Amino acid sequence: MRRMPFALLSVLITCAGSSPAQGAPTAGTLVPTPVPPTNDTTAPDSANAGEPPLATRLAAFSTTAFGLTGGGFLNELAGARVELAYTPRFLVGFSLAYANLKGKDGRVSNALPEAMLGYRVPLGRVVGVPFHIASGYLAKNGPTLRVGAGFDFRLGEKTRLDLTLVEPMVWITKERPEASLDAGLAFSGEL
Numbered sequence: 445m446r447r448m449p450f451a452l453l454s455v456l457i458t459c460a461g462s463s464p465a466q467g468a469p470t471a472g473t474l475v476p477t478p479v480p481p482t483n484d485t486t487a488p489d490s491a492n493a494g495e496p497p498l499a500t501r502l503a504a505f506s507t508t509a510f511g512l513t514g515g516g517f518l519n520e521l522a523g524a525r526v527e528l529a530y531t532p533r534f535l536v537g538f539s540l541a542y543a544n545l546k547g548k549d550g551r552v553s554n555a556l557p558e559a560m561l562g563y564r565v566p567l568g569r570v571v572g573v574p575f576h577i578a579s580g581y582l583a584k585n586g587p588t589l590r591v592g593a594g595f596d597f598r599l600g601e602k603t604r605l606d607l608t609l610v611e612p613m614v615w616i617t618k619e620r621p622e623a624s625l626d627a628g629l630a631f632s633g634e635l
Contacts (some may be wrong), residue, residue, distance in 0.1 A: 495527060499529040501609065503606070505520035505539070509613055509624035517546035519615075519624065527632065535562040543582065556580050570598045574606060586616035590626065602634035 491623035503525040511517030523541030531537070545552050558580030567575045574596050580588045592611030596604050608628035617620040 454586045454611070458586070500635045501527040501529065501535075501604075501632045502635055503527060503537075503539075503630045505541075505606075505628055505630035506567075507541075507611070507626050507628035509626045512623045512625060514620075514622050517622070517624070519546060520544040521628075523556070525560070525630070525632075527560075527562070533564050533566075535564075535576075536560070537562060537576075539579075539580075554583055554585070556582050558588070564596070572596045572598075582615065587616065588616065592626070592628070594628075604632050606630040606632065 460470060472503045503522075505523060505525060507521040509517075509521070511519070521541040521543050521591040523539055525537050525539035527535045527537040537558075539558045541556045541558070541561065543554040543556045545554055558578045560576050560578035562574055562576040564575075567573060572595070573593065575591075575593050577591050578589070582588055590611050590613035592608045594606060594608040594610070596606040598604050606629070608626065608630070611626035613626050615624065
């Protein structure tokens with residue numbers, strides 16, 4: 445085995461024991477690159493980077509249902525809906541509507557709670573095409589189901605006008621199912 449010269453051993457010990465805090469580095473030592481300090485108030489959390497925040501909207505709506513069965517009828521719905529947008533395109537909504545319906549002996553009043561799933565295709569910064577499917581339960585009658593599409597228009601940073609142009613709907617009544625073709629209008633604002 446070869447003996448290491450004393451001078452070389454002395455240099456290795458000096459290099460291993462020196463640090464930038466103790467003074468200038470000697471030849472042959474690696475100097476770590478300084479890392480700038482991070483500011484937690486401006487840097488986004490890496491787990492949430494790229495994810496838009498959830499948006500909560502409140503909407504007031506009105507829908508007119510033109511009956512296609514049962515000799516024709518005209519039903520009106522008016523109510524409020526809470527929408528939870530979990531991406532810029534997908535949303536879940538929950539609504540409660542006052543229903544003015546054609547009854548056996550004239551007009552009757554009822555309430556229609558519904559749950560809705562929606563999807564929006566943006567056509568630009570201002571206009572979009574929303575699609576939705578909604579299902580509810582009409583007290584003293586039965587379940588309802590409707591599928592709709594239309595246009596929405598951004599009126600401001602947080603407000604929007606929705607026009608539902610085509611919305612077929614099925615009303616399950618005690619006697620038989622009824623079908624209608626609906627049109628609606630909604631005004632919504634972000635909370």
